[in-house]
Amino acid sequence: MNTLGRKVRNASLGFCASLVALLAASCSSKDKLAEELNGTWSSAPEQIANSGATRTTMVRVIEFNNNGGSPEGAVTMTALITVDNVMAAGDSISVPLTITASGAATITGVFQAKDDDELLINLDYSSLQVSVDPQAVQLNYNLLTQESSSRLEALRPGALRLATQQIQQSATSVFSNLTEIEDIKIDNNLMSCEIGHKDLTFRRQQP
Numbered sequence: 001m002n003t004l005g006r007k008v009r010n011a012s013l014g015f016c017a018s019l020v021a022l023l024a025a026s027c028s029s030k031d032k033l034a035e036e037l038n039g040t041w042s043s044a045p046e047q048i049a050n051s052g053a054t055r056t057t058m059v060r061v062i063e064f065n066n067n068g069g070s071p072e073g074a075v076t077m078t079a080l081i082t083v084d085n086v087m088a089a090g091d092s093i094s095v096p097l098t099i100t101a102s103g104a105a106t107i108t109g110v111f112q113a114k115d116d117d118e119l120l121i122n123l124d125y126s127s128l129q130v131s132v133d134p135q136a137v138q139l140n141y142n143l144l145t146q147e148s149s150s151r152l153e154a155l156r157p158g159a160l161r162l163a164t165q166q167i168q169q170s171a172t173s174v175f176s177n178l179t180e181i182e183d184i185k186i187d188n189n190l191m192s193c194e195i196g197h198k199d200l201t202f203r204r205q206q207p
Contacts, residue, residue, distance in 0.1 A: 043200050048170060056170050060078070107127055130171055178196065
């Protein structure tokens, strides 16, 4: 082999070695991110709607399940949603009424590390489940009278239906376009990231 041939071969070998090292580092960073995320994370409460008459707040809970040595795994997302409805006095009620209800919406799917600070998310929308505890629906009159007190239980079924519908709609809105989690940074038990162009902070939940 002449000198030129040896130079070309050495250059090719050097390029291949660099490429292999780069790919190995990339795979390692993806695996590391997936491993660091393993567990359950909970966000601070965030307001997702406020129309004056209706206010909706949410706490996000994300559980990542990674077996180690792989950049992917299973993910379960839960939205803990609280809805406050303020109904003004009218024909049906004589004094203002506040309806507060809380529920949980849970969906499952899979995740894959795209690089060292970004995940691809694929949720199974057929797995979405919404539950609202009827006993957790609170009806509070601003001014409690004998008349208003006696009507509380009669209003509860309708309030439950309204709250369930609102929580279902809120959960669908939160999960419908969730395909990525970006700019992930983990510092001990705190994680900052971006979901749907919104900056969020999560805390790891201890087992």
